[in-house]
Amino acid sequence: MTDTIDTKSLLDWITRYRDAVVEKREWLTELDSAIGDADHGANMARGMNAVAEKLDATGAPASVDELLKVVGMTLVSSVGGASGPLYGTLFLRMGMAAGPVTELDAAALAASLRAGLDGIVARGKAEAGDKTMFDAMAPAVDALDAAIAGGAGLADAARAAADAAATGRDATLPLVARKGRASYLGERSVGHLDPGAASTAILFETLAATIAS
């Protein structure tokens, strides 16, 4: 465990995320059945499986930006639905912010994720409390920044981010959805977790686990 994350570890993260969404696909779809159209698990599993296949077939790029670009492009071109362009944009913007390096220190990782989050907002126009993936991701990136500013190491910062994402996910429960398909439900969306927030919490959990290992 060092205080940077290199391309190989990023690849490990991607793999863990794939495994986790495939494992939890039914739960994600259950969440989406309640307030959406019952496909978020299928969408994320299809996308991350496509990413894994793509990286298998072409070999993982050596530079961080190339790797993240492949992930982003593959998600964009395999998921569809709302989550495809949004998660795709996350990784594409992360790559652009990271640049042609082979590892990221804590600050660079945080900046990259911040850029990704901004990309999601640029695409989806979500605001805090709209009951979307933003409500798990924004607190996670904020927590990462705060931990780094407070002098924490990468591992601790990533753990803080994962915890914040989980808290953010749980905080979507009482919200009225104002973006995406769930917004058609109005008040009836209250009492359900947002599926995208749930998959985002998994993303940060696997990031923390990768760095911790």
Place this chain on the structure above:
Amino acid sequence: MTDTIDTKSLLDWITRYRDAVVEKREWLTELDSAIGDADHGANMARGMNAVAEKLDATGAPASVDELLKVVGMTLVSSVGGASGPLYGTLFLRMGMAAGPVTELDAAALAASLRAGLDGIVARGKAEAGDKTMFDAMAPAVDALDAAIAGGAGLADAARAAADAAATGRDATLPLVARKGRASYLGERSVGHLDPGAASTAILFETLAATIAS
């Protein structure tokens, strides 16, 4: 109780038959569900209700042939399906055989019914054992003839006919259908009463009851 049946009694018979098929429509449809298309009760009820309405609206004709013709024509033009033309033909031919009289004695009634039965055979080509209304009607008309030949009065002859019709109906149970919709079932039609034989048994039962009253 005399040994003839006049137009008024024939009308009484028609009314009793209407009441009986309306009362038993669900049973008739149940029978038709098992080996047909679940409409024999609806068909017969619609037809006999139309007959009653017609006779109500225009008044019952004074002569036997006119009365039976109205019944037959109304059945033909209100039932549809297989039973419409067959029952319609029965009454039309009965009327033609009876002629412009105001009452029928036992022999004339038997001859009229025989002509009706022949009409059904001419239309539907059913033979004994095909599992159709023929299998209730032919024994009934035979029994009527035999009773008259044996010197029985009209009431006893009609009772014999009703009993023979019921026996004929029950005898359709083990038969394999060879005519009408039930024939598509082949062996699977075994073990079910034929709906048309069931409505025919009701026809003769109400005839016996009318004459007995």
Place this chain on the structure above:
Amino acid sequence: MKKLINAPEDVLVESLRGVSLAHPELAVDFENHVITRATPKDQGKVAVLSGGGSGHEPLHGGFVGVGMLDAAVAGEVFTSPTPDKVQAATKAIDRGAGVLHIVKNYTGDVLNFEMAAELASMEGIEVGTVIVDDDVAVQDSLYTAGRRGVGLTVLIEKLVGAAAEEGQDLASVVELAKRINGQGRSMGMALTSCTVPAAGKPTFDLPEDQMEIGIGIHGEPGRHREPLAPASDIARQLVEPILADLDFAGPAIVMLNGLGGTPQIELYLMYAEVAALLEKAGVQIVRNLVGNYITSLDMAGCSVTVLKVDDELLRLWDAPVNTPGLRWGI
């Protein structure tokens, strides 16, 4: 029973009201439940009539129009119309050259149309009749009412309608209809029962894991019931009995028909399976229909119809037709 209806006994007339409002090019006789063209064809041409129980829409009313039927007589749901109504329609459309009755082979239909033809000829109208009996699910033998008339009816109505439109006489049109009937076969299957409005419940019970092979279009039982199978297997079970009944090598028109409750995405998928099997057996599909053409109320399932064709039939098929259910070339 979940249906978009008011009272079950009003379904037929209220649905005809919708037909009448939706199609100014058609005329509806509400008393006799007859749909005709608003503008009759020219005097001296054979008129073509079909009809039967309702619940098979677009058959028959949806096929009234230039190049196809002149009239359709609608009975109650699954119940043949009565002779007087068929006779009224026959009289209304006769243009002095006689009327062809296209009748599906069910005892009720056959008897009612037979009586109607008698009534019509008593009024001096020449009537020719073709009895359609294309359903290979039922044995055509002395021991049945014969094969049922199903999907081929649609194709006959189109082809014979074209022949009548171009001025062929009644004898030719009857002969043509009979010839087509001789060279077409169908077979159907159901995933679910239909529900007759007046009955209020499904005609038969079909468990969630079972299907019925060889179903008729009135919810009559089929050849047998068996566990639900993939589309490829179902296609095989529909195509094989058709090919076993008649040699279809050569050019053919194929219809993959939905029974009313099956969506188009599944019908196209089935068509791909069926077409592959037929092509493998030497059938060359020159024209096709994929969609709901002869339905069984809300039943889920499909049927396959194959008709052997020559250049003459192909020409008649391609002739213009303009009806709610089939339209091209106009």
Place this chain on the structure above:
Amino acid sequence: MKKLINAPEDVLVESLRGVSLAHPELAVDFENHVITRATPKDQGKVAVLSGGGSGHEPLHGGFVGVGMLDAAVAGEVFTSPTPDKVQAATKAIDRGAGVLHIVKNYTGDVLNFEMAAELASMEGIEVGTVIVDDDVAVQDSLYTAGRRGVGLTVLIEKLVGAAAEEGQDLASVVELAKRINGQGRSMGMALTSCTVPAAGKPTFDLPEDQMEIGIGIHGEPGRHREPLAPASDIARQLVEPILADLDFAGPAIVMLNGLGGTPQIELYLMYAEVAALLEKAGVQIVRNLVGNYITSLDMAGCSVTVLKVDDELLRLWDAPVNTPGLRWGI
């Protein structure tokens, strides 16, 4: 789950195979799940593209052809197609005059088509976009993703397709599409849920005696659930919110659309109810469609779309169209 399919994951491609076999006048790109005309329109004319999740057939693939769409991009069932595929289709049909994207207003569709338009313009293809949002069941407010795009999509595809066919430029075609979107509204209801093949079970439970008013075309919940009612009452519940949203007095095109599992006999019956209510409110129905045009897999139910029209729109409506799903004048 009772469906005529093989494996759920193959439904899309296998159904496209059927489309390809059934329609020689169309070309199918199996890699990108794109249906185009086999013969492209003339150089210099605006091309019109639509697409979205599958399961709404005939929308969109069934509307590709002369006078309507140049291409339809099919996503997985109920899932928007991805930008690369939309971009591939855009590129394939551009005839140098730009491409109109007709997009139904769902976050997924909007985002994916937006990215596709970005990709296309990077390649020098001019793209115009109309977002269709006609569903009055959903409030259009800051607190929702806006009204959903439903039945009006069919009418826009027809009208705008006609304008492109006659050579109107991209700016005019975009403006026309937006104008039409502004003057049409829809509302739907369901008797049953649909079943997504990959999910294998109904998306929602709707008890035998209940119906859902204001349903979307993906099994999204509606405005509310209530006891099953007669057709006349259902018609009122569909028509009233449409009339409350926009003044429709005057000439209009009306579509009574089936959601996939409802037979034509019921759709005509509903049409009669709806037409009567609209006429009473001063809407003069000058054209109509009654049938399955934009479906939700096997869902039973229907939707009503009303579009205010003038002579210009009527002329475009009557212009020839030749697609599997809509055909006249050719």
